[in-house]
Amino acid sequence: MSIRERLSGNEAAATAMKQINPDVVAAFPITPSTEIPQYFSTFVANGAVDTEFVAVESEHSAMSACIGAEAAGSRAMTATSANGLSLMWEMIYIASSLRLPIVLSLVNRAVSGPLNIHNDHSDAMGVRDSGWIMLFSENNQEAYDNTLMAHRIAENEKVMLPLMVCQDGFITSHSIENIELVEDEKVKEFVGSYHPKHYLLNQDEPIAVGPLDVQSYLFEHKAQQAEAMKNAKQVILDVAKDFEKMTGRKYGLFEEYKMEDAEVAIVCMNSTAGTTKAVVNKLREQGKKVGLLKLRVFRPFPVDEIAEALSHLKVVAILDKADSLNAAGGALFEDVTSAMYVNNKHVPAVNYVYGIGGRDTREDEIEKVYNDLFEIVKTGEVKNPYRYLGLRKEAED
């Protein structure tokens, strides 16, 4: 029997970490993820976990300490947000290229500047090409569940890549909501222990980690990383199947909400998907055939599966909670439209950049997107594919 609780998203992430009981947690506090290492350090102080907690002096050091710990052969975790991730950036790439399955809880926040501590996805989008597996979470439950599944995915022999679990800063990280927890013993059994094939502290196999990789090798190593990312897709699905057996909660690469007979749909990630579900329900009651595709696995990007899932639509809107400032679309829009083009699925698509810097996204705004899509169906014209949602009018003109 699962445990009925009420926790904030940060409490949910910290609880998952407690149940996983990793060997090392190295972290530096930054809003809005601060509570995760804060709660975790109390678990350490109370003896609830036997983790070595390293209170480092910066996020660069946090990721470096995780890299050192994982290279030595242990399991390491950390948490951060926005500029904390920016400061880790150098080590983020090193973690993935050294094939160290570190697990990071990323509580999404706008990257400065100007300074803003609120939610958008600019931090995550900044590392989208760094070779980390990236899972997104609609609510506290998904942040918890994704964290419980993380090590099984990252540490799989065919994968061996670091993984970050994203959730929306404040919107879910600081909201108390119902959650179903898994019993400690079951988590322990599900996650299992970590036995890397090669590690620094193995006296029977002396190895070097991270030496110079010159012209004759780096290319091949990058191709191996890319292959590992491809392999991750099936591993993510396999782990989700086992997780469903344990909890009854089903996870895929994405969630299709009332998509089967939908004429128009929204694609988005994290908490906005929940608000969109409420709008879909309302519009469905009015007989409008609307749907939602909530992306869970952003890296690896499920190219073929997404193209197939959207192929029957008349129009699709892709919502980006980060502006790529490239005079074209946001990152998710580019990935989705590229996936469709490559798979020869021609569905008109529009991009909405929304929710920047914590701008609240309301139900009536989501409803407006669906109305815009029906207008495109009616007129057959997309006009401007690059749009804003929730931006004050004066800035648009």
Add this chain to the structure above:
Amino acid sequence: MSNMIEIRWHGRGGQGAKTASLLLADAAFNTGKYIQGFPEYGPERMGAPITAYNRISDEPITIHSNIYYPDYVVVVDDTLLESVDVTAGLKEEGAILINTTKPAEVLRKELKGYKGDIYTLDARKISLETLGKYFPNTPMLAGIVKISKIMTDEELIEDMKGSFKHKFAKKPEVIEGNMKALEMALKEVKKI
């Protein structure tokens, strides 16, 4: 979700509006409900206006936005009536609860013709009598439970006994006062 109740709290930083919203979420959770309790984080500091929210429902809640059309509004500090549009979007079949001693006609004027029910509670008096200090959030919590009928008085009292025991584990001397504040507020909240 027609059975969902949405509540918006207006207070000033340091008065415990956020804590009250979390306590309400806790209490409703303990009666078997689905709940959300979340503050709107701004540049908080002592005395600045803050907003917190609750959603309470018999079914899972998926909406993750602020609340624009609340069923109930709680105003923890009546000086906010001058500067914040506290009845914005408030449903007419809903109600507003204000911590105040202002007379009815003054309140009606300050609420710009809000047509729904207006309730008041002198949380300052209750707090000073029971705790000897000004902590308005416990009386206001009792007031909103009474008005919204989220649970019975007995359920609230029983649940808060447990919550306070946990919350004030390091200062048990304030538990009795808080319980008294709760009981007084349940009796004293009145419609104008």
